[in-house]
Amino acid sequence: MRLLVVEDDQLLGDALQVGLRQAGFVADWITDGISAEHALATTDYVAMVLDIGLPRRSGLDVLRRLRAGGSKLPVLILTARDTLDDRIGGLDSGADDYLVKPFEMAELAARLRALVRRSGGTSQPCLVHRGIELDPAAHRVSFRGRPVELSAKEFSLLQVFMQNSGRVLSRHQLEEQLYGWDDETGSNTIEVYIHHLRRKFGRDVVRTVRGVGYLMPRETA
Ligand code: CA
Secondary structure (H helix, E strand, C coil): CEEEEECCCHHHHHHHHHHHHHCCCEEEEECCHHHHHHHHHHCCCCEEEEECCCCCCCHHHHHHHHHHCCCCCCEEEEECCCCHHHHHHHHHCCCCEEEECCCCHHHHHHHHHHHHHHHCCCCCCCEEECCEEEECCCCEEEECCEEECCCHHHHHHHHHHHHCCCCEECHHHHHHHHCCCCCCCCCCHHHHHHHHHHHHHCHHHCEEECCCEEECCCCCC
Protein backbone atom coordinates (compact mmCIF):
# COMPACT_ATOMS: atom_id res chain seq x y z
CA MET A 1 0.00 0.00 0.00
CA ARG A 2 2.23 2.71 -1.32
CA LEU A 3 1.31 6.34 -0.69
CA LEU A 4 2.64 9.63 -1.97
CA VAL A 5 2.99 12.27 0.75
CA VAL A 6 3.44 15.86 -0.46
CA GLU A 7 4.30 18.23 2.39
CA ASP A 8 6.93 20.99 2.47
CA ASP A 9 7.12 21.24 6.26
CA GLN A 10 10.15 19.12 7.18
CA LEU A 11 9.01 18.19 10.68
CA LEU A 12 5.52 17.23 9.60
CA GLY A 13 6.74 15.41 6.50
CA ASP A 14 9.13 13.37 8.57
CA ALA A 15 6.44 12.56 11.13
CA LEU A 16 4.03 11.56 8.36
CA GLN A 17 6.50 9.19 6.77
CA VAL A 18 7.31 7.50 10.07
CA GLY A 19 3.70 7.41 11.31
CA LEU A 20 2.28 6.03 8.08
CA ARG A 21 4.97 3.40 7.96
CA GLN A 22 4.01 2.30 11.47
CA ALA A 23 0.40 2.10 10.28
CA GLY A 24 1.49 -0.39 7.60
CA PHE A 25 1.78 1.92 4.59
CA VAL A 26 4.80 2.55 2.42
CA ALA A 27 5.16 6.32 2.09
CA ASP A 28 7.24 8.28 -0.43
CA TRP A 29 7.69 11.86 0.73
CA ILE A 30 8.00 14.83 -1.66
CA THR A 31 8.23 18.53 -0.73
CA ASP A 32 6.96 20.44 -3.79
CA GLY A 33 4.20 20.32 -6.39
CA ILE A 34 6.31 19.76 -9.51
CA SER A 35 8.15 16.80 -7.97
CA ALA A 36 4.77 15.41 -6.92
CA GLU A 37 3.63 15.35 -10.54
CA HIS A 38 6.82 13.55 -11.58
CA ALA A 39 6.29 10.95 -8.86
CA LEU A 40 2.63 10.47 -9.85
CA ALA A 41 3.63 9.98 -13.48
CA THR A 42 6.20 7.30 -12.73
CA THR A 43 4.90 5.36 -9.72
CA ASP A 44 1.69 3.52 -8.98
CA TYR A 45 0.21 4.79 -5.70
CA VAL A 46 -2.92 3.70 -3.82
CA ALA A 47 -3.53 7.24 -2.47
CA MET A 48 -1.97 10.67 -1.99
CA VAL A 49 -1.73 12.92 1.07
CA LEU A 50 -1.45 16.45 -0.30
CA ASP A 51 -0.60 19.70 1.46
CA ILE A 52 -2.24 22.77 -0.11
CA GLY A 53 0.48 25.38 0.44
CA LEU A 54 3.46 24.01 -1.51
CA PRO A 55 6.42 25.56 -3.32
CA ARG A 56 6.67 25.51 -7.16
CA ARG A 57 3.09 24.34 -7.70
CA SER A 58 0.25 24.53 -5.17
CA GLY A 59 -1.53 21.44 -3.95
CA LEU A 60 -4.77 22.65 -5.55
CA ASP A 61 -3.06 22.98 -8.94
CA VAL A 62 -1.54 19.51 -8.61
CA LEU A 63 -4.98 18.16 -7.77
CA ARG A 64 -6.78 19.96 -10.62
CA ARG A 65 -4.23 18.76 -13.16
CA LEU A 66 -4.42 15.22 -11.81
CA ARG A 67 -8.22 15.15 -12.17
CA ALA A 68 -8.08 16.86 -15.58
CA GLY A 69 -5.90 13.94 -16.66
CA GLY A 70 -8.66 11.54 -15.63
CA SER A 71 -6.97 10.08 -12.54
CA LYS A 72 -9.23 8.59 -9.85
CA LEU A 73 -6.42 8.31 -7.31
CA PRO A 74 -7.83 8.84 -3.79
CA VAL A 75 -6.52 12.18 -2.48
CA LEU A 76 -6.66 13.50 1.07
CA ILE A 77 -5.69 17.16 1.45
CA LEU A 78 -4.06 18.75 4.48
CA THR A 79 -5.10 22.31 5.23
CA ALA A 80 -4.14 24.87 7.85
CA ARG A 81 -6.60 25.88 10.54
CA ASP A 82 -9.15 28.57 9.63
CA THR A 83 -8.83 28.15 5.90
CA LEU A 84 -12.37 27.27 4.93
CA ASP A 85 -11.64 28.43 1.36
CA ASP A 86 -8.83 25.86 1.04
CA ARG A 87 -11.08 23.05 2.20
CA ILE A 88 -13.92 24.01 -0.13
CA GLY A 89 -11.49 24.65 -2.98
CA GLY A 90 -9.84 21.30 -2.35
CA LEU A 91 -13.07 19.32 -2.32
CA ASP A 92 -14.31 21.17 -5.40
CA SER A 93 -11.03 20.41 -7.14
CA GLY A 94 -11.50 16.69 -6.65
CA ALA A 95 -10.15 15.85 -3.20
CA ASP A 96 -11.84 12.85 -1.56
CA ASP A 97 -11.25 13.92 2.02
CA TYR A 98 -9.36 16.49 4.10
CA LEU A 99 -7.79 16.94 7.51
CA VAL A 100 -7.08 20.22 9.28
CA LYS A 101 -3.64 20.61 10.87
CA PRO A 102 -2.76 19.69 13.52
CA PHE A 103 -4.29 16.21 13.31
CA GLU A 104 -3.79 12.82 14.91
CA MET A 105 -1.77 10.30 12.93
CA ALA A 106 -4.23 7.53 13.87
CA GLU A 107 -7.09 9.50 12.29
CA LEU A 108 -5.11 10.12 9.11
CA ALA A 109 -4.29 6.40 8.84
CA ALA A 110 -7.95 5.44 9.39
CA ARG A 111 -9.18 7.92 6.77
CA LEU A 112 -6.62 6.66 4.27
CA ARG A 113 -7.67 3.06 4.87
CA ALA A 114 -11.29 4.09 4.24
CA LEU A 115 -10.36 5.90 1.00
CA VAL A 116 -8.33 2.97 -0.29
CA ARG A 117 -11.13 0.58 0.64
CA ARG A 118 -13.77 2.63 -1.17
CA SER A 119 -11.59 3.05 -4.25
CA GLY A 120 -11.35 -0.75 -4.33
CA GLY A 121 -15.15 -0.85 -4.52
CA THR A 122 -15.80 -2.20 -1.05
CA SER A 123 -16.82 -0.61 2.22
CA GLN A 124 -16.00 -3.70 4.25
CA PRO A 125 -13.27 -2.89 6.76
CA CYS A 126 -11.99 -6.49 6.72
CA LEU A 127 -10.84 -8.32 3.62
CA VAL A 128 -12.07 -11.91 3.38
CA HIS A 129 -10.90 -14.52 0.93
CA ARG A 130 -11.12 -18.32 1.08
CA GLY A 131 -10.92 -18.59 4.85
CA ILE A 132 -8.37 -15.77 5.15
CA GLU A 133 -9.55 -12.71 7.06
CA LEU A 134 -7.35 -9.62 7.02
CA ASP A 135 -8.06 -6.62 9.24
CA PRO A 136 -6.02 -3.63 7.96
CA ALA A 137 -6.81 -1.42 10.97
CA ALA A 138 -5.82 -3.93 13.63
CA HIS A 139 -3.07 -5.36 11.40
CA ARG A 140 -4.33 -8.87 12.09
CA VAL A 141 -4.79 -11.93 9.91
CA SER A 142 -6.57 -15.16 10.60
CA PHE A 143 -6.94 -18.31 8.54
CA ARG A 144 -9.91 -20.62 9.14
CA GLY A 145 -10.53 -18.80 12.41
CA ARG A 146 -6.99 -19.08 13.75
CA PRO A 147 -4.60 -16.11 14.05
CA VAL A 148 -1.60 -16.18 11.70
CA GLU A 149 1.67 -14.37 12.36
CA LEU A 150 2.99 -12.43 9.38
CA SER A 151 5.93 -10.10 8.90
CA ALA A 152 5.11 -6.52 7.85
CA LYS A 153 6.01 -7.22 4.21
CA GLU A 154 4.09 -10.51 4.13
CA PHE A 155 1.07 -8.66 5.51
CA SER A 156 1.35 -5.92 2.86
CA LEU A 157 1.77 -8.45 0.08
CA LEU A 158 -1.24 -10.48 1.21
CA GLN A 159 -3.29 -7.28 1.40
CA VAL A 160 -2.32 -6.27 -2.15
CA PHE A 161 -3.31 -9.74 -3.43
CA MET A 162 -6.63 -9.71 -1.55
CA GLN A 163 -7.50 -6.27 -2.92
CA ASN A 164 -6.72 -7.47 -6.44
CA SER A 165 -8.01 -11.05 -6.44
CA GLY A 166 -8.66 -12.31 -9.94
CA ARG A 167 -6.05 -9.95 -11.41
CA VAL A 168 -2.58 -10.98 -12.50
CA LEU A 169 0.03 -8.73 -10.87
CA SER A 170 3.55 -8.47 -12.25
CA ARG A 171 6.53 -8.62 -9.96
CA HIS A 172 7.15 -4.96 -10.76
CA GLN A 173 3.61 -4.00 -9.67
CA LEU A 174 4.04 -5.93 -6.42
CA GLU A 175 7.42 -4.35 -5.73
CA GLU A 176 5.93 -0.90 -6.32
CA GLN A 177 3.34 -1.51 -3.62
CA LEU A 178 5.80 -3.04 -1.16
CA TYR A 179 8.82 -0.79 -1.35
CA GLY A 180 9.37 2.96 -1.11
CA TRP A 181 12.31 4.85 -2.57
CA ASP A 182 14.32 4.41 0.61
CA ASP A 183 13.88 0.65 0.82
CA GLU A 184 16.47 -1.81 -0.39
CA THR A 185 14.97 -4.49 -2.62
CA GLY A 186 16.60 -7.85 -3.09
CA SER A 187 16.34 -9.53 -6.48
CA ASN A 188 14.07 -12.38 -5.42
CA THR A 189 12.39 -11.12 -2.26
CA ILE A 190 8.87 -11.13 -3.73
CA GLU A 191 9.27 -14.82 -4.54
CA VAL A 192 10.45 -15.45 -0.98
CA TYR A 193 7.41 -13.68 0.52
CA ILE A 194 5.05 -15.56 -1.81
CA HIS A 195 6.68 -18.79 -0.70
CA HIS A 196 5.96 -17.81 2.91
CA LEU A 197 2.32 -17.01 2.09
CA ARG A 198 1.89 -20.40 0.41
CA ARG A 199 3.38 -22.14 3.41
CA LYS A 200 0.94 -20.35 5.73
CA PHE A 201 -2.24 -20.36 3.59
CA GLY A 202 -1.81 -23.30 1.24
CA ARG A 203 -0.14 -23.74 -2.14
CA ASP A 204 -3.00 -22.33 -4.21
CA VAL A 205 -3.36 -19.05 -2.32
CA VAL A 206 -1.23 -17.38 -4.99
CA ARG A 207 -0.67 -18.90 -8.42
CA THR A 208 2.32 -18.25 -10.62
CA VAL A 209 1.32 -17.14 -14.12
CA ARG A 210 4.39 -18.06 -16.10
CA GLY A 211 6.14 -15.12 -17.71
CA VAL A 212 3.52 -12.64 -16.46
CA GLY A 213 3.31 -12.57 -12.69
CA TYR A 214 1.15 -13.81 -9.85
CA LEU A 215 -2.55 -14.25 -9.27
CA MET A 216 -4.78 -14.76 -6.27
CA PRO A 217 -7.66 -16.67 -7.86
CA ARG A 218 -11.05 -15.08 -7.42
CA GLU A 219 -13.30 -16.76 -4.89
CA THR A 220 -15.69 -19.20 -6.53
CA ALA A 221 -19.20 -19.00 -5.16
CA1 CA B 1 2.81 23.83 3.34
